[in-house]
Amino acid sequence: MDITIALTGASGNMGMETLRQIMEIDSVTKVKALFLNQPRERRYARKVKRLYKGRLEAIYGNIADMEKCRELVKDADYVLHLAAVIPPLADHKPKETDECNRVGTINIVNAVSEIKDKQPSLVHISTVAIYGNRNYKHPWGRVGDPLISSVFDEYSASKIKGERAVLDSDIRRWVVLRQTGILHSRMLTNNMKDGLMFHTCFNAPIEWVTARDSGLLMKHLVMKDAAGELGEEFWRKCYNIGGGARNRVTGYDTFDEGFKIIGGSTEKFMKPQWNSLRNFHCMWFEDSDVLNDYLDFQREDVKDYWQEILRKHSYYRIAKLFPAGLIRKLAIERLLKDENAPRKWIASNETARVKAFFGSGDNLQCMPSDWKDFPVLAKGELADGYIDYDDMRDINKVEENGYRLSHGYDESKPDCELDIEDMRAAAEFRGGRCLSESMTKGDLYTKLEWECHDGHRFFASPYAVLKAGHWCPECCQPQPWDYDRLSKFMPFYAQVWYDTHAREENNVYYFDRDHIARYAKISSREV
Ligand SMILES: [Zn+2]
Incomplete structure (x- = not known):
């Protein structure tokens, strides 16, 4: 052939x-x-x-x-x-x-x-x-x-x-x-x-x-x-x-x-x-x-x-001859002034990006300059204690350790048994509803009609929603990046969003593609 x-x-x-x-x-x-x-x-x-x-x-x-x-x-x-x-x-x-x-x-x-x-x-x-x-x-x-x-x-x-x-x-x-x-x-x-x-x-x-x-x-x-x-x-x-x-x-x-x-x-x-x-x-x-x-x-x-990179670019070995401080200064520190570097955003007061990447100005003040004050996860260090890093990396303990996210329906069922009740459960976990009243049991590819918490109606296959993590094409696909608000309605998002965001955060992030200006507004919508 x-x-x-x-x-x-x-x-x-x-x-x-x-x-x-x-x-x-x-x-x-x-x-x-x-x-x-x-x-x-x-x-x-x-x-x-x-x-x-x-x-x-x-x-x-x-x-x-x-x-x-x-x-x-x-x-x-x-x-x-x-x-x-x-x-x-x-x-x-x-x-x-x-x-x-x-x-x-x-x-x-x-x-x-x-x-x-x-x-x-x-x-x-x-x-x-x-x-x-x-x-x-x-x-x-x-x-x-x-x-x-x-x-x-x-x-x-x-x-x-x-x-x-x-x-x-x-x-x-x-x-x-x-x-x-x-x-x-x-x-x-x-x-x-x-x-x-x-x-x-x-x-x-x-x-x-x-x-x-x-x-x-x-x-x-x-x-x-x-x-x-x-x-x-x-x-x-x-x-x-x-x-x-x-x-x-x-x-x-x-x-x-x-x-x-x-x-x-x-x-x-x-x-x-x-x-x-x-x-x-x-x-x-x-x-x-x-x-x-x-x-x-x-x-x-x-x-x-x-090791292969080193074989291909053997001149990197020469770098070993220079003091670490010099390499840090010449090769890396100059990049801190790059437009795409967080330190640059802080220096030029780009509030929206600082918010997005650090949370708040207060968090920034807490960022240490010395490694002895910074908890390194790979060493099992957390901000408020220690964690067994090897245990965390153990793939056999993902569920036991509470790391597996819920997809909002009974995953113990084989695909051929999934029915409209499972669609309703999944929709609810995403803050919305499954509008279709019936489906062929186990058919994951014929599209159904759904509604998000904001009332947007859309068609998507059970596979796209339950198995692939997709949801409303209007409010869940940026821009704007509106996850602070979405997470208030959607347990599906909330279970992971609040790992790195405070519940009090209420920002909607916008992006002007023509001018690459980025800005955040405090959400004014009712939540
Ligand atoms: Zn929507």
């Missing part, structure tokens, strides 16, 4: 590995890849074209152009949709982010959906960022958990909308893969350019995966499905991509491993008050083994990755 693959995002971190590894499949006779018509993309396209010759068809254009999307997916067996504008670029270019991540995905979905005969299977890459912020209170998560975009994070907001378009579509075979933080070869250099590195909370739970393992996942998906080994039950579902147990760390250990290769450490190179206290994303996936059981891709871990 000859396989044709349509690929978006081929020049991205996951895309490059995906292209390289799907080309290793002999039966893949053609890959149609969409490249932006820009010098950097053209250079990359020429390079891979020399490598793969006639097997690679380069199409130049923008994913926001529907005609280009039609041209791309035509005659494809699989559409691997990886294109996305990601941070840090997403933080600086919100309009382009929305255009690619939301509009582009809607275009891909529509272009696939238009093909009625021999419709390609769509693999959509989503992101862990749609789950929003986590800390030690709920470090573990899984598919079905609430989707809460971090305030001012246009990336996650646009990705929630893009993913929703896939779930709402009539495409026969789709799958949504929510990608976690990727360890890729350009990570160190990219992060040493932007204040984004200070958005990472030191105590945030993070489960990494390497770019190479992510490419392997895509290769195995195509190979196994084409060989009929995947089974139809794999499709029409959402999965989390994570690297597994060895890749579950925190922000603090991530910096630490990275700095070690240049002879430093988090504590030598950074100060606790540089990084935000909340409003980040990432978590440990309780269910990353589900996708690995299907696709067998978890090979590498964080330590392998940094």
Whole structure:
């Protein structure tokens, strides 16, 4: 069987590995890849074209152009949709982010959906960022958990909308893969350019995966499905991509491993008050083994990755010769003045962002400059005591330790037993109602009508609501970021929102995409 693959995002971190590894499949006779018509993309396209010759068809254009999307997916067996504008670029270019991540995905979905005969299977890459912020209170998560975009994070907001378009579509075979933080070869250099590195909370739970393992996942998906080994039950579902147990760390250990290769450490190179206290994303996936059981891709871990970086960039070793204070000053401290750095927002009195990332000016005053005064979760330290960190990381104790979030219906029931009563329970937990009076028991894909607490009515499948964490497309998809108010009505959100927000907070966060001005208003609506 000859396989044709349509690929978006081929020049991205996951895309490059995906292209390289799907080309290793002999039966893949053609890959149609969409490249932006820009010098950097053209250079990359020429390079891979020399490598793969006639097997690679380069199409130049923008994913926001529907005609280009039609041209791309035509005659494809699989559409691997990886294109996305990601941070840090997403933080600086919100309009382009929305255009690619939301509009582009809607275009891909529509272009696939238009093909009625021999419709390609769509693999959509989503992101862990749609789950929003986590800390030690709920470090573990899984598919079905609430989707809460971090305030001012246009990336996650646009990705929630893009993913929703896939779930709402009539495409026969789709799958949504929510990608976690990727360890890729350009990570160190990219992060040493932007204040984004200070958005990472030191105590945030993070489960990494390497770019190479992510490419392997895509290769195995195509190979196994084409060989009929995947089974139809794999499709029409959402999965989390994570690297597994060895890749579950925190922000603090991530910096630490990275700095070690240049002879430093988090504590030598950074100060606790540089990084935000909340409003980040990432978590440990309780269910990353589900996708690995299907696709067998978890090979590498964080330590392998940094060792490889050191092999590739041996000049990093020279850094060991310099005193830590000098490296901190030259390489890192200068980034504190970057537009995307929290210390810069504090200095320039950007109240809205300070509120979103720190809570209040008072919290800022408490941020210590000395590590001995800062509780490090990876050492089992909390602000008011200690926690058994190994016990917290034990995947077998997630439920026992109270880390598993409720999805608002009886999850002990098999899917084929789910009925309208379960829909009503789930709707109530989300502060609304299921308006449809009946459903076919176990049918998770025929859309039902729902109403949120604000009275917005919408159609969504039981799968999208109960299994994938989506809800009202009007009030639950920013902007504005209105979760302080939403959580007052929605126990589904409240169970995690108040882990890092005070119940007295009443902010609605707005974002002027044209001027990148961010502002917060105290909610004036009745609650
Ligand atoms: Zn609503």
